Amino acid sequence: MTDETERSRCTHCGTTDASATEEMILRDDLRARYAKAIYEHANPGSQWDDAHPDDVLGFSHDGQACLSVRDDELAVARARADQADAGQHASQTRAALFVERMGNAREWARRNLPIDQQEQLFRYLRGDLPALDLRETHNA
DSSP: OOHHHHHHSOTTTOOOSHHHHHHHHHHHHHHHHHHHHHHHHHSTTOOGGGOOHHHHHHHHHHHHHHHHHHHHHHHHHHHHHHHHHHHHHHHHHHHHHHHHHHHHHHHHHHHHSOHHHHHHHHHHHHTOOSSOOOSOOSOO
């Protein structure tokens, strides 16, 4: 692997494309913002730009730790979102299957049940009846 490829490899995700370089820049910027916020919170009235080099190094490590926690939280959030998407897809699949089966049941009822029992079944399927009793109710 060339040095250029190694330099462009993202330490977080391991990719080597142009987006990896952009990701590294964004992560470095975010780490620096975390370090600045922690430093200025810990040293009221002090400015990050005036920090001693030892403080810059130490607080940069703190910023990296914050970035690691953020990454972990994002991974958990993404996993939850993926699960929700999968659950929504499964619900949509079940709903489509239910609609198909309801259509099949209606068609079967039209072919095999007397009119009064068809109406009772359809009312039950719509939720208009609390119970279903398809005993012989018609005069044969």
